[in-house]
Amino acid sequence: MTDFFDGRAYAQEKEEKLKGLVSSLKKKGITLKLVSLIIGDDQSSILYQHLKKKAAERIGAELEIINLKSEAKTETIAQMIRDKNSDKTVHGVMIQLPLPDNFSKDDRNDLIYAIDRNKDVDGLRKDSMFTAPVVRAVFDALGSQDKSLKVAVVGAYGFEGKKITGKFKEMGFKNLFEIGRASSGYETLLRQADIVVSTTGRPSLIKPEMIKKGVVLIDVGSPVGDIAKDCYDKASFVSPVPGGIGPATIANLIENMVEGVK
Numbered sequence: 001m002t003d004f005f006d007g008r009a010y011a012q013e014k015e016e017k018l019k020g021l022v023s024s025l026k027k028k029g030i031t032l033k034l035v036s037l038i039i040g041d042d043q044s045s046i047l048y049q050h051l052k053k054k055a056a057e058r059i060g061a062e063l064e065i066i067n068l069k070s071e072a073k074t075e076t077i078a079q080m081i082r083d084k085n086s087d088k089t090v091h092g093v094m095i096q097l098p099l100p101d102n103f104s105k106d107d108r109n110d111l112i113y114a115i116d117r118n119k120d121v122d123g124l125r126k127d128s129m130f131t132a133p134v135v136r137a138v139f140d141a142l143g144s145q146d147k148s149l150k151v152a153v154v155g156a157y158g159f160e161g162k163k164i165t166g167k168f169k170e171m172g173f174k175n176l177f178e179i180g181r182a183s184s185g186y187e188t189l190l191r192q193a194d195i196v197v198s199t200t201g202r203p204s205l206i207k208p209e210m211i212k213k214g215v216v217l218i219d220v221g222s223p224v225g226d227i228a229k230d231c232y233d234k235a236s237f238v239s240p241v242p243g244g245i246g247p248a249t250i251a252n253l254i255e256n257m258v259e260g261v262k
Contacts, residue, residue, distance in 0.1 A: 133252035
């Protein structure tokens with residue numbers, strides 16, 4: 001029988017706790033506010049932003065969404081970020097990733113590092129004061145695990161994959177398979193893995209024949225899962241898409257903002 005991580009229940013429980021903290025801050029004259037910049041018109045990103053906004057509103061916080069055209073200049077956006085950094089009524093600043101194709105990796109990094117590390121509630125900077133919400137969600141879903149287990153991170157060299165891989169290393173997991181687009185023989189590695197975390201954004205990349213029975217599956221794909229649903233019957237535990245890491249990540253983002261002020 002397969003057990004499932006219920007990210008929606010996780011988020012709801014966390015939001016209930018956060019409501020009390022936000023209410024206490026309001027009594028001190030502090031209304032929490034997160035500013036999120038979205039560049040371009042990617043529909044998945046737009047949907048995700050609105051989910052974040054609803055989550056913030058449910059606990060009594062504000063989320064200001066700034067929509068920018070894909071033609072916006074990097075320096076113009078960076079200046080907007082710096083303006084929000086200096087605004088004392090703003091407690092968190094983030095940019096929605098991925099950026100449009102016309103933005104280079106250097107452009108992305110320029111925008112990320114324009115965010116004050118003390119307001120980087122999405123944990124985008126390497127020196128952020130906050131753990132990335134998606135990383136927290138993955139490890140909360142996993143719970144306590146034997147450090148000797150074999151772990152495969154698919155998409156290990158991507159933006160989120162690097163952070164997740166780094167956390168496994170920090171926690172002392174020694175048998176870690178880092179799988180990227182150019183990795184050869186990755187199916188053999190997957191079949192050995194006790195835990196598979198996938199964060200490529202490639203729908204149904206992982207098929208049942210690639211995994212062993214009893215594996216733990218953590219799907220970080222968005223908006224469609226990386227792990228084909230017919231894999232679930234072979235697994236002992238699954239964090240699915242939808243309803244797994246996504247809602248938990250949003251709850252952790254909001255919690256980071258609250259913790260940063262508290």
